[in-house]
Amino acid sequence: MLDAICLFDESNPVTYSVFKFQKLSDGDIEKYRQALVCPACAGKAYYRKASKDGKAACFGSRYHQADCREFKPSLAKEREEQHAIEVNQLLVDSDAMIIDFSRQPSLNRASVNRRNQAQLAKNEHTQKPDLNSTSKPENKPAEEPVLNTGIEQAATEALELDGAQTADTEKRIAKEGLEKLLHSLMRGSELAESDLWVYTDEKYRWRAKNLFVNFADAEPTEAGSPRMYWGTISHVDKELLWLNPADSKDVGIPIDKIAEPLKLRFGLEDRRDFEGAAIILFGKCFWNKAKNRKIIQLWSNDINRIFISKPEDSE
Incomplete structure (x- = not known):
């Protein structure tokens, strides 16, 4: 444009x-x-x-209408639209969905080069918590969700208690990573309005319509209850302390403790790469001390619980 x-x-x-x-x-x-x-x-x-x-x-x-003259179809857009189709079909075919926070981002981004991959591997041995670990770090709140291998069984048992047929539950529990969920939301899937049960760990489940919240609708939650917040990034400050969502002017996302791991993981080489990017994260929303700005804090600064999709330079 x-x-x-x-x-x-x-x-x-x-x-x-x-x-x-x-x-x-x-x-x-x-x-x-x-x-x-x-x-x-x-x-x-x-x-x-x-x-x-x-x-x-x-x-x-990232919000062009399909018939907009400024809209330029691309392979990335086609992939995002396919993700929306797949998620909409998931809503029809599934009784529940598990969010796989351990799923790694796609490696087809040219900016995530070997140097960054090597540095990320090095950081995994020197930084705590481990960026690729979903184990419970020290000092987490007691109610903090923990993703583990028992989640499918827990979801199955919960669905059986809801009256689902035992023979069908294993087949009808979907499992998706943040990348597909974000792309589908950006391309207008019905996920954020759905009654589908969504598991964020083996213990906690939510109706999708209560879990997925666009930044424009973000409000502090009772007792700091987490949500999946999503939308786009307007810009980041010069010190890489805050992400500023484009969808709301009174929301900020602190990244001072995870800025470098974020850059390495998603190929964000400078401030420009954040501008216009789509983002989804599992976190809690609360007021700052002055109660004039809402803060969305990534849950335990666990980088597995955030995904950023860079915009195309041709958009």
Whole structure:
């Protein structure tokens, strides 16, 4: 996209070309970037600054309407749409779903190169908790969910108590990773409105409609009860302390303790790679001390419980 409309002042919308927008002061860019929409379909848009390796600044959107003239089909979009189809079919075919937090992100991202993989392996031996471990770290709250190999049996037993047929339950319990779930939500699957039982561990289950929450609808929960929060990232601060969702201006996601592991795991080489990315995480929402900003904290800073999908440069 070469143009975007800024709705910072909704009574006076301003259309910016990407060339004009990148010449604004850093302060104005940070102020306006969360108020951008596509000029053709009004889908929420993002701004990506020019990269160090020569990629030009650009506007993009993860929310284009299918018939939008700015929408450019790609292999990545086709894959995301296929994920939405598969998840919608899962809702029809399954009695319950287990979220597999241990499933690794796809390795087809070119930016996740051998150097990053080697560094990640090194970090696994020097950082606590272990990034690839789903074991319970020290000092976790007592009610913290723990994913383990008994989850399928627990889900089966719970469904039997609900009156499901024993012969069918094993076949009707789906298991999916965060990547497919995020892509399906971004492409309009019915997951977030479904009554499907979703297990986040062997003990805790939720109706999908109560578990999956877009950042725009995030509210502090009673007793810090966790949810699966999802949406897109507008930008990250210079110190890599906070992710700022594009879907809500009063929500922040602290990443100061996991910034480097996040970059390595998802191929986020600089701040630009966060801009416009889709994200899903299991965490709790609460007010800051001033009660003017909602904070969504990744559960125990467990990097297995977050997934980030980078935008395409051509969007």
